[in-house]
Amino acid sequence: MTNSTEKETTPSSLSSVAAAAASKKKQSTGAQGVGLEARGIHAWFGDKLVLEDISLDFWSGTVTALIGPSGCGKSTFIRTLNRMHEFIPGAAMAGEVLLNGRDVYESGTDVTKIRLKVGMVFQKPNPFPSMTIADNVLAGLKLAQLKVPNKDDLLEECLLRAGLWSEVKDRLSAYGGSLSGGQQQRLCIARSLAVRPEILLMDEPCSALDPGSTLRIEETISELSSSMTIIIVTHNMQQAARVSDYTGFFLSDGGPGQLVEVGATSDIFSRPKDIRTENYVTGRFG
C-alpha cells in the first residue's frame, strides 16, 4: 500500500489519501481545546533570522503535520516548542509558547519539566547504546528522577503503544543498538511515552527508515493520536496526508521561514488557498 501511493504524486491522489484518512477518523479526534499554542515565534542562529512570526495552535488529541522544503525552518520551529532550540550555540528566539496557557519561556521555569510534558522523537533513531531495551524505555524515569509503582507494567504498556512489544518481548535485556533502524525508532517512541508527555514532537521520524518501518510508525502515530497531541515534521507529503488532521505549510523565499498556510489536512491537499501551497503539494517545486 505504501509503495503504490508513493509512486503517484498527482494532486488528486494526495487529496484522496487525505480525504480517506479524514473519513477514517470520522471526526473522532478528541479536539478538547488548544494544548499548545505558538505565538509570534521568531528564531535566530547568530545574526541570521531563520523563522519569522509563526503563530500556530495545536489542538489536544490531534496530529498536526508540518510540511515544506528543506531549510524552511520546520525543525527549528518544533525545537522551540520544547526548548531544545537553545542548545545550539548562538540560537535565540522571540515570541511565546503556551503550554496549557503558561509560557514555557517564562523566567523561573524549570526547563526539564517542560520537556517532560513535551516529548520529542528525532530524525535519526538515537537509543542509548549502553542500555538494554528495557532500560532504554525506562531511561526517562531515571533521567528525570520520576517514581512509578510498577515499572514492568509501564515497560510493557509503552512498548505496546509504540508497536514494538511483540518483536522485543523475549529479548528485553538485549542492547538497544542490536535492533534494526525501524525498531530503534519505535524504541525511541516508547522511550518518549514512558514519561507520559501530553505532546509529542516528531522531527522527520521516518526519514531514515524503509517503507515497511515507516508504515509501522504511521500506525503507531494513529494509535497514539487518540490520547495525545502529536506534531510531526515530514518531507513526505503522502505521510502528512495519511497521518495528520491538520497541516501547516512552511516556506522560505531565501529569507526566514514563514508559515504560508495552515488548515485541515484534506483542505490543504485538495483545495489550498495559497498558490504556493498548491504548487508545493502538487509537486511543482520543492
Added chain:
Amino acid sequence: MTIAPNRSTSLPARRELSNKPRLSDRVFRGVATGGGLSSLVILGLIFIFLANQGYQVLKSEGFGFITGSNWLVVQDNAGITDLAASEFGIAAMLVGTLLCATIAVIIAIPISVLCALYLTFYAPQVIKRIMVALIDLMAAFPSILFGMWGFFVLMPHAEYWARLLHKYFGWLPFFKMDVDIFERSPFVAGVVLATMIIPIITSISREIFSQTPLDRIQAAYALGSTRWAMIKAVVIPYGRSGVVGGAMLGLGRAMGETVAVYTVLNLVYQINWQVLIGAGGNMASMILLKFGEAGPTEIQALMAAGLALFILTLIVNSIANIIVSKTGSKGR
C-alpha cells in the same frame, strides 16, 4: 533464463581478491610502515641493550633481584666489585614505584574527571579557552619544576593532610604509623605526581567527553533530564574507556617519573606499605641516585633495574589495554 541459483550444482571456487595499487600509494605505504616499525625497533633495541648489560647481575642474583631489598656493593682491596658477595635487590623499589603511582592516580582521577566535565559542560567559553590552554601547558611542564614546588610548597601542606589521614583513618593498615616521620613519604610523592598527571588525564578526558554524540545528549535532554543525570547516563558511559586510557597514560608517566620524585621521597631499601611514613622506593629515582658514583658492576645492576622498570611498565600498560578494550565496547 533462471534467476534462482541451482543449489544442486557445486559452488564455484572463491576468487582471490587482489589489488594493484599505484606507485604513489605503494611509496606512501612503505613510508608509513617504516614509521610504524621504527618505534617498535627502538623499543626492541632498548630492551636488548638493557638485557645485555644487566645479564651478568641478573644471572648472579637470580630471583633475589626482584624479591630481595638489599643494595650492597662489596669491593675487594683492589677496588674491584665482588659480584658474588654483593647484593642487588629491587623489591622495595618496585613496590615503592607502584605505590607512589597508584596514590597519584587515585588522587588525580576524580579531580581530572570533574575538571574535564566542568570544562566540557559548564564552563563559559572564555574560561574554557583559557583553562584548556593552561592545562595543555601544564601537561608539558618540566617535572623538576613540579618537584621543586612540591618540595618547598606542597610538602608542608601534604604533611598536615597526612597527619589528618593518620588521625582519622589510622586504623587502616596502610595509614598506620610506627614512627613519627611524615616528611618525604610515598604519600607526599604521590600528591606531587598527582599534580603532574592531572593535566594529562584532564586533557584526554575532556577530549573524549566533548566527542559524546550530540544526538544522545539531546535524547536525554528531550526526556526531561537534568544536566547531571544526562552526564551520568550518556557522557560517562561513552567516555569511560577514554578516562581509563588517560589514567593509564598518567600511571605510566607517574611510574617513570624520576626527578620530581627524587626531590620529595626518602629512598629506603626496605619494603614499606605504610604510605604516610617517610620511607619509600622508586626505581627511576634510585637509578638516578646511584648512577653518578656507581662502578662498572653496579652500573650493570642499575641496567638490570632499568630492565625491570621496562617490563613493569609493559605489564601495567598491557593490563591497561585489556581494561580499556573491556570497558570500551559498552556504551559506545
